[in-house]
Amino acid sequence: MSYVIGIDLGTSAVKALLVTKSGEVAAEASRAYPLFHEHSGWSEQRPDDWVEATIEALKELSTAQGIDPKAIEGISFSGQMHGLVLLNGEGRPVRNAILWNDTRTTAECREIEAVLGEDLLAITRNPALEGFTLPKILWVRKHEPEAFAEAELFVLPKDYVRYKLTGNLHMDYSDAAGTLMLDVAAKVWSVELLKAFQLPESFCPPLVDSHDLTGTLLPDAAERTGLPASVKVFAGGADNACGAIGSGILEEGLTLCSIGTSGVILSYENDKTKDFGGKVHFFNHGKENAYYVMGVTLAAGYSLSWFKRTFAPDESYDQLLAGVGEVKPGAGGLLFTPYLVGERTPHADSSIRASFIGVDGSHERIHFARAVMEGITFSLNESVDMFRSAGKKVDKIVSIGGGAQNPAWLQMQADIFDAEVVSLENEQGPGLGAAMLAAYGCGWFPSLEACAELFVKHDQKYQPNPAAVETYKGLFRLYQQVYANTRSLNEGLAAYR
Ligand SMILES: Nc1ncnc2c1ncn2[C@@H]1O[C@H](COP(=O)(O)OP(=O)(O)O)[C@@H](O)[C@H]1O
Numbered sequence: 146m147s148y149v150i151g152i153d154l155g156t157s158a159v160k161a162l163l164v165t166k167s168g169e170v171a172a173e174a175s176r177a178y179p180l181f182h183e184h185s186g187w188s189e190q191r192p193d194d195w196v197e198a199t200i201e202a203l204k205e206l207s208t209a210q211g212i213d214p215k216a217i218e219g220i221s222f223s224g225q226m227h228g229l230v231l232l233n234g235e236g237r238p239v240r241n242a243i244l245w246n247d248t249r250t251t252a253e254c255r256e257i258e259a260v261l262g263e264d265l266l267a268i269t270r271n272p273a274l275e276g277f278t279l280p281k282i283l284w285v286r287k288h289e290p291e292a293f294a295e296a297e298l299f300v301l302p303k304d305y306v307r308y309k310l311t312g313n314l315h316m317d318y319s320d321a322a323g324t325l326m327l328d329v330a331a332k333v334w335s336v337e338l339l340k341a342f343q344l345p346e347s348f349c350p351p352l353v354d355s356h357d358l359t360g361t362l363l364p365d366a367a368e369r370t371g372l373p374a375s376v377k378v379f380a381g382g383a384d385n386a387c388g389a390i391g392s393g394i395l396e397e398g399l400t401l402c403s404i405g406t407s408g409v410i411l412s413y414e415n416d417k418t419k420d421f422g423g424k425v426h427f428f429n430h431g432k433e434n435a436y437y438v439m440g441v442t443l444a445a446g447y448s449l450s451w452f453k454r455t456f457a458p459d460e461s462y463d464q465l466l467a468g469v470g471e472v473k474p475g476a477g478g479l480l481f482t483p484y485l486v487g488e489r490t491p492h493a494d495s496s497i498r499a500s501f502i503g504v505d506g507s508h509e510r511i512h513f514a515r516a517v518m519e520g521i522t523f524s525l526n527e528s529v530d531m532f533r534s535a536g537k538k539v540d541k542i543v544s545i546g547g548g549a550q551n552p553a554w555l556q557m558q559a560d561i562f563d564a565e566v567v568s569l570e571n572e573q574g575p576g577l578g579a580a581m582l583a584a585y586g587c588g589w590f591p592s593l594e595a596c597a598e599l600f601v602k603h604d605q606k607y608q609p610n611p612a613a614v615e616t617y618k619g620l621f622r623l624y625q626q627v628y629a630n631t632r633s634l635n636e637g638l639a640a641y642r
């Protein structure tokens with residue numbers, strides 16, 4: 146028996162999957178790590194916490210009952226995107242990592258727009274958003290000059306973990322696309338952009354494809370993980386690119402809905418010249434020379450976890466959501482907008498905050514729970530709507546992430562998106578995608594598509610219910626008005642946060 150390991154370096158935890166040649170998950174291990182929010186809108190993690198958690202998870206897999214660690218041939222990664230890790234000349238982080246959901250960089254985004262003008266979109270294919278990496282680099286340079294003076298190079302979260310395991314520094318195209326420093330179509334660091342912000346080319350690590358071999362394990366890493374030093378380590382990809390691979394989104398016409406901490410609607414794209422005007426993200430796929438477009442809801446699963454933590458801290462999700470499928474679409478006239486930490490798509494706005502609109506004396510907690518799920522799904526539907534308006538066909542959506550664990554939510558997705566929604570047998574999208582990159586890199590399959598045929602197993606199908614589709618069409622129009630009507634109120638409230 147041979148195995149590969151897919152490591153999903155998430156925001157709340159690292160999850161590692163041990164996968165067989167036929168795509169069965171033989172064992173899994175997970176370790177959580179803390180998030181630090183020193184000020185409103187800030188979000189940081191300690192890079193070495195990721196490394197320690199990953200080593201522990203790998204150790205658990207290598208010592209799992211019935212597993213011969215020598216049979217583990219390759220490992221690869223799926224990583225939370227955009228997080229800035231600045232390294233000094235000895236390869237040590239000069240400060241905590243600043244994460245994708247940190248919104249402190251509005252001023253730096255305006256600076257990037259002012260310096261680059263229209264070239265920004267032409268080169269990077271994306272607008273300047275607080276979550277992306279370049280604004281974070283400029284923030285550290287301006288606000289922490291001593292730390293910045295020490296920094297020789299930057300990497301992204303999973304690249305740091307891979308570096309600590311192999312001793313080699315790399316970044317793959319799918320993750321580099323989210324830095325706002327990559328010429329996305331040409332697949333090179335943009336010299337023009339680096340010059341514009343006085344950053345040396347040596348500040349960026351060498352670029353590789355997601356299935357490329359980046360090395361083997363350092364002796365110390367081999368000893369601590371219990372894996373053979375000969376295990377091959379492949380680059381891996383951005384979590385959304387790996388989510389797409391692990392869900393079989395490897396050709397035109399396929400769409401992914403992922404509800405994790407953030408929420409994503411992603412559609413495969415072959416044509417690197419397609420212009421979405423920066424309204425949605427345009428990134429390199431983890432499959433060679435392919436792309437995807439994506440809209441992001443910052444607080445998707447996070448909105449439901451906030452609701453549970455605040456109003457039902459001692460209940461499980463299943464207890465909290467018991468009976469949610471019996472509440473009619475529309476939650477009795479209660480609307481929720483999921484802007485708990487600001488928003489990205491379609492409103493790039495770090496000041497906006499969430500609302501419940503239409504609270505009525507008859508509403509019970511279950512109406513609020515349903516409204517939260519509907520609000521998250523409406524927000525994702527803004528991206529579906531945009532893709533359709535740009536001429537993309539969206540009639541079948543593979544749904545993954547923690548949100549795909551609830552059947553009532555999957556039916557709600559089918560009704561709001563007005564598309565067939567398909568769940569996966571093994572709800573492990575990004576981790577499975579990472580394992581597939583290792584399996585393909587090891588030469589087990591001639592292509593990622595061939596690997597997907599065996600590894601990606603569709604489960605339940607949810608068809609849109611025509612009556613619910615009509616109800617949601619009307620509610621979606623109302624939902625879309627809430628942003629404009631609460632924007633200035635939230636600007637006023639910012640001072641009280
Ligand atoms: N049983 C469940 N039913 C509905 N939603 C769930 C359930 N379990 C988790 N979730 C949602 O999924 C989210 C976590 O998803 P996950 O994919 O694990 O996130 P991440 O990879 O970002 O850490 C939670 O915030 C919650 O909203």
Ligand SMILES: O=C(CO)[C@@H](O)[C@H](O)COP(=O)(O)O
Binds near residue numbers: 227385407441
């Ligand atoms: O910022 C983005 C995508 O642009 C996020 O999707 C992050 O990549 C991490 O998300 P989770 O998987 O933790 O929800």
